[in-house]
Amino acid sequence: MNVLFISNHDKIPEEEVGFNHPLYQIDEFLKLGYNVTYIVPSFNHFNKTQRIYNENIYSINEKFKVVLIKSISYSGNISVKRFLSHFLFSVSVLKYVVKLKKIDIIFLALPSPFLDIVCVFLKKIFKAELYVDFRDLWPELFEVYLTGVLKIISWPFIKLLYLNRYITFKNASVITAVSNTYLKIAQRSNPNALSDVVYLGYDENLNHDKICQNNILGTLNIIYAGSLSHNYDVECLLSVIKIIDENYSEYDILFHVAGNGFYSENIQKHAVIHNKKLKFYGKLERESLNDLYSKCSVSLCIYDSKTLISFPAKIFELMFKKLPIINSLKGEVGELIENKRIGLNYSAGDIDSLLNQILIFYKNRNLLVEYKNNMNECKDYYSKENQYSKFSLLIKSKIK
Numbered sequence: 001m002n003v004l005f006i007s008n009h010d011k012i013p014e015e016e017v018g019f020n021h022p023l024y025q026i027d028e029f030l031k032l033g034y035n036v037t038y039i040v041p042s043f044n045h046f047n048k049t050q051r052i053y054n055e056n057i058y059s060i061n062e063k064f065k066v067v068l069i070k071s072i073s074y075s076g077n078i079s080v081k082r083f084l085s086h087f088l089f090s091v092s093v094l095k096y097v098v099k100l101k102k103i104d105i106i107f108l109a110l111p112s113p114f115l116d117i118v119c120v121f122l123k124k125i126f127k128a129e130l131y132v133d134f135r136d137l138w139p140e141l142f143e144v145y146l147t148g149v150l151k152i153i154s155w156p157f158i159k160l161l162y163l164n165r166y167i168t169f170k171n172a173s174v175i176t177a178v179s180n181t182y183l184k185i186a187q188r189s190n191p192n193a194l195s196d197v198v199y200l201g202y203d204e205n206l207n208h209d210k211i212c213q214n215n216i217l218g219t220l221n222i223i224y225a226g227s228l229s230h231n232y233d234v235e236c237l238l239s240v241i242k243i244i245d246e247n248y249s250e251y252d253i254l255f256h257v258a259g260n261g262f263y264s265e266n267i268q269k270h271a272v273i274h275n276k277k278l279k280f281y282g283k284l285e286r287e288s289l290n291d292l293y294s295k296c297s298v299s300l301c302i303y304d305s306k307t308l309i310s311f312p313a314k315i316f317e318l319m320f321k322k323l324p325i326i327n328s329l330k331g332e333v334g335e336l337i338e339n340k341r342i343g344l345n346y347s348a349g350d351i352d353s354l355l356n357q358i359l360i361f362y363k364n365r366n367l368l369v370e371y372k373n374n375m376n377e378c379k380d381y382y383s384k385e386n387q388y389s390k391f392s393l394l395i396k397s398k399i400k
Contacts, residue, residue: 001034002102004128006093006119007109008086009045012038012066017046019313021178021200022109024384025133026064028392034105036064039096041071041089048075069093078145083113090114097122107131108168111138113161116168123171129398132168133198134177134186137308139165144306169193174398176391179311181331196394201387202316204379219252220362223323224300225289226314228261233302233328235263238270239351240358245274251362253277256292258284297368298361299323301333305348319378324371326357341374 005026011018022038029036042051056068071089074081093115097103103126108119110132123130139161146154169175169189176198177183183197228234241255257267258281271280284292293299299318303309311332318325325343327333337343344360346353361368380386 001032001104003029003034003036003105003107004039004097004100004103004122005029005036005107006039006112006115008041008089008112008115010040010109011044011046012040012051013060015044015046017044019200020203021135022133024201024388025107025198025391028388028395029107030063031392032395034063037067038065039067039069039093041085042068043071043073043085048073067096069096078142086112087114090118094118094122098125100126102126103128105129105131107133110134110165110168111136111161113138113164116164120168120171129174130168130172131174132172132176132186134175134182137182137185137310140308144308165189174394176394179332181310194394194398196390198391198394199311199382199387200313200316201382201384202313202320203384204320217365219254220298220358220365221254221256221296222298222300222326222358223256223258223293223296224302225256225258225284225293228257228259228263228267230262231304231307231309232261232263233304233348233354234267236349236351236354237300237302238267240355241270241274241278243351243355244358245277248359249276251359253358253362254279256281256296258282258289258292293321293323296323298358299325299343301325301327301329302354303328303348307348316382319375319382322372322375322379324361324368324375326354326361328354336378340378342371342378 005022007022010022013023026036026038042056044051050073051068056070057065059065069089069092071092072081072085074085076082103122106119106123106128108116108130110116119130122128139158142154142158166189169186172190172193175183175186175190175193175195177186178198178200180197183195187195224237244251244253255278257278260283264282267280271278281292301312301314301318309329315325315333319342325337327337327343327345328348334345337345344357346357
């Protein structure tokens with residue numbers, strides 16, 4: 001069986017930055033004895049650089065090869081140049097694939113504007129099966145963040161993205177999604193496809209985890225590590241830190257923030273003003289970040305109220321490090337945290353709500369111990385081994 005695995009934004013073997021999700025999926029195909037051709041752009045979406053190799057096609061082993069399609073660079077995640085890059089990549093993929101002799105399965109990572117319709121076309125040409133992995137809400141994203149005249153002008157294009165996604169789901173025989181929320185959207189378009197949720201999961205061995213140690217006595221060390229871009233509830237967090245420094249200075253609470261992005265400069269200023277309550281590290285290497293995690297007691301998942309993120313990979317990392325979570329996400333994550341008692345939820349943008357949850361943990365350290373222990377059950381379910389065995393079973397079910 002020959003599998004064409006296509007993505008316009010994923011990492012490739014040997015790259016450190018990016019999710020391992022596609023490589024784990026490819027590995028399941030390889031375990032079944034399939035031949036996999038992995039097609040990606042020459043441009044690396046994660047670090048915004050061109051991949052430089054002597055050849056655009058190279059073999060990882062006899063059953064797995066990578067094809068780099070020349071593509072143009074872009075800097076903005078929401079930009080005209082990014083869409084141009086995706087469009088040209090889709091055209092180049094079409095030109096490359098039509099020359100191939102035999103394809104049994106086309107595996108497509110969504111969202112992939114333009115490429116989705118190309119894959120539907122290729123499915124019909126090769127009489128292949130189309131498998132889709134649904135990872136993000138792109139048309140919805142533009143509806144939320146575009147405003148004014150730009151939103152009006154973009155309306156026909158947004159509707160085209162919706163239509164293309166619907167057609168792609170309709171033509172898929174297997175659909176996976178990285179959250180149950182996303183899976184339900186896909187199933188509305190094609191309830192007859194074989195489908196299941198395959199969460200991004202977490203590879204504990206790969207990240208050499210250290211479990212947090214400071215659970216009961218002493219300083220309550222609270223960590224936020226991740227992006228500091230617009231769609232995070234950073235302003236609310238900084239307001240809470242200011243209040244704790246000014247009104248609860250006797251409380252032994254220390255915030256640790258690691259990452260980079262739009263709010264970096266503002267956080268740095270607050271770290272100077274409120275130096276007894278906030279430490280800012282910038283972006284840390286994995287080993288240093290793991291060491292910092294191991295010294296903390298509580299973690300933060302702070303998205304703003306507009307976010308469309310359903311189940312971020314960060315949640316799995318925090319569960320595996322057994323760091324009780326203070327979370328702003330509603331839906332699946334909010335329900336998981338409440339039902340499994342692994343943290344506390346607050347309302348995004350609500351300063352009092354976030355402050356109250358932090359003070360609950362500060363005043364009740366035994367609650368931290370309970371929530372930390374409750375994470376053991378979640379760890380097993382969201383492990384890499386469990387999630388990708390589900391993916392393998394789905395493939396085998398299709399063969400039957």
